[in-house]
Amino acid sequence: MTDQVSGSAPKERAARGRAARADAPRSSHAEYQPSAKRPDPVDVIEAQSAARVPELVPIRYGRMMEAPFRFYRGAAAIMAGDLADTPRSGITAQLCGDAHLLNFRLLASPERHLVFDINDFDETLPGPWEWDVKRLAASLAIAGRENGFTDAERASVVRATVRSYRERMRGLAGLGNLAVWYTQADMDALQALADRRLGARGRKRSRRAIAKARSHDSLQAFEKLTRVVDGRRRITPDPPLIVPLQDLLPDTERDSLEELLRELIERYGHSLQSERRHLLGQYRIADMARKVVGVGSVGTRCWIILLLGRDDEDPLLLQAKEADRSVLAPYAGTSAYDNQGERVVAGQRLMQAASDIFLGWERVTGIDGRQRDFYVRQLRDWKGIAEPQTMLPKDMSAFGEFCGATLARAHARSGDRIAIAAYLGGGDAFDRALTVFAERYADQNERDHQALTDAVRAWRIPAQAV
Known part of the structure; x- marks a missing residue:
């Protein structure tokens, strides 16, 4: 992506962005028509499930069945194929790959500041910047429908979100490279914006969300997820969502898997900066468990690792999650990274303003003899997630604006922000187009x-509500 910007004057980059309108007019982004060759969506989901833990797959289907928005969260692979047939400007950036509204949340920076950023990078890959914006826009339309918003209210939410992306990108286009790199949405600025935009109810809710995010730290997770058993700190079982290693497999297989996970944590440390590797080395592994996470990720191999430091009340909870090929890869091209865990980590570090200090990757050979890639991060560290089902139209519009501006900042770190800004322009043509696309x-x-x-009801696939 750097070849788009290095050695080119800003005027040349802006001209390139405006010229892209000839091949992909901004109004053309309203288009969505399913291809005549569009695969059966259930086939797409089943193909993903084939490589996952078989006994967990029905939980994935059960969660996706619950509502259209829950389905959408697990359908990134379906939408990737649909986006491949939509117009594109030819300008690329590092994509999140799954930029729906619940993948934007409050996070802790290494300096212990609360910031608003993208949180999920399982599908990250370079590609057309429009794809992320369209996935975000559609997620807001879908969530608005579930909340009973009118057509006009949903349109207002989506327009505000896309406008925020466009205006933020145009602002970033005028900044220097370091200024863009250091830009982040800290909580004080977000709260000030919320205070101006929201009514009393919305302001109260936003302040409550911030306080809740600050309480969701590693110590809170430690108290919730562990207990003392026979004098030793252990992960608390909650089957089938959390199953400690000792409850999962027969003795011989369990010992082999425990050795594999210990090796994973030890070796993954080499992907960290030296001082962070030193810090990791001050902890010892106390327990391990398999964990079910999210909606789209259900069935991937995901482990939580309890480590203890100075004493049994000094915890570090890590999550080691399997990384597979991005759903964008068939349409945007193969990753430059052979290790899919490294792909996720590299994309996250590139797009996030401040990443987890324990974020890293490793590849291991499982007890089944297959090589699997993993990325590792802290399980919970000052994370706050939105609750769209409680939002009024004004609330969702403000939240969408936060998401749009954050996505623009993430794209500006890797893509040609000047060209993208010039392509978008100062008018609302792109905003209006994506409002139509989102509804379609x-x-x-x-x-x-x-x-x-229908597939579940016809017994074509199994579903389990958990």
Whole structure:
């Protein structure tokens, strides 16, 4: 991506962005028509599930069945194929790959500041910047439908979100490279914006969310997820969502898997900066468990590792999650990284303003003889997630603006922000186009959700509500 910007004057980059409108007019982004060769959405989901833990796959289907928005969260692979057939400007950036509204949240920076940023990078890959914006826009339309918003209210939410992306990108285009790199959305600035935009109820809710995020630290997770058993700190079972290693497999296989996970944590440390590797070395592994996470990720191999430091009340909880090929890869190209865990980490470090100090990767050979890539990060560290089902239109519009501006900042770190800003322009042509696209894709998502529901009811695939 750097060849788009290095050695080119800002005027040349802006001219390139404006010229891209000839091949992909901004109004053309309203287009969405399912391809005649579009695969069965259930087939796409089943193909993903084939490589996952078989006994967990029904939980994934059960969660996706619950509602169209829950289905959407697990359908990034379906939408990736649909986006590949939509117009594109030809300008690329590092993509999140799954930029729906619940993948934006409050996080802790290494300096212990609360910031707003993207949180999920399982599908990250360089590609057309428009794809991330369209996935975000459609997620807001789908969430708005579930909240009973009117057509006009949903349109207002989506327009505000896309406008925020466009205006933030235009602002970033005028900054120097270091200024863009250091830009982040700290909580004080977000709270001030919320205070101006929201009513009394919304302001109260935002302040409560901030306080809740600050309480969701590693010590809170430690108290919730562990207990003392026979004088030793252990991870608390909650089957099938959390299953400690000692409850998961027969003795011989369990010993082999425990050795593998210990090796994973030890070797992954080499992907950290030296001082962070030194810090990791001051902890010892106390327990391990398999964990079910998210919606789209259900069935991937995910482990939580309890480590203890100075004493049994000095915890570090790590999550080691399997990384597979990005759902964007068939359409955007193969990753430059052979290790899919490294792909995730590199994308996260590139897009996030401040990443987890324990974020790293490793490849191991499992007890089944297959090589698997993992990325590792802290399980919970000052994370606060939105609750869209409680939002009024004004609340969702403000939240969408935060998301749009954050996504623009993330794209500006890797893509040609000057060209993207010039392509978008000062008018609202792109905003209006994505408002139409979002509704059209929300219709498609509802049809796909119904297809999954029908497949479960016809006993084509199993589903489990957990």
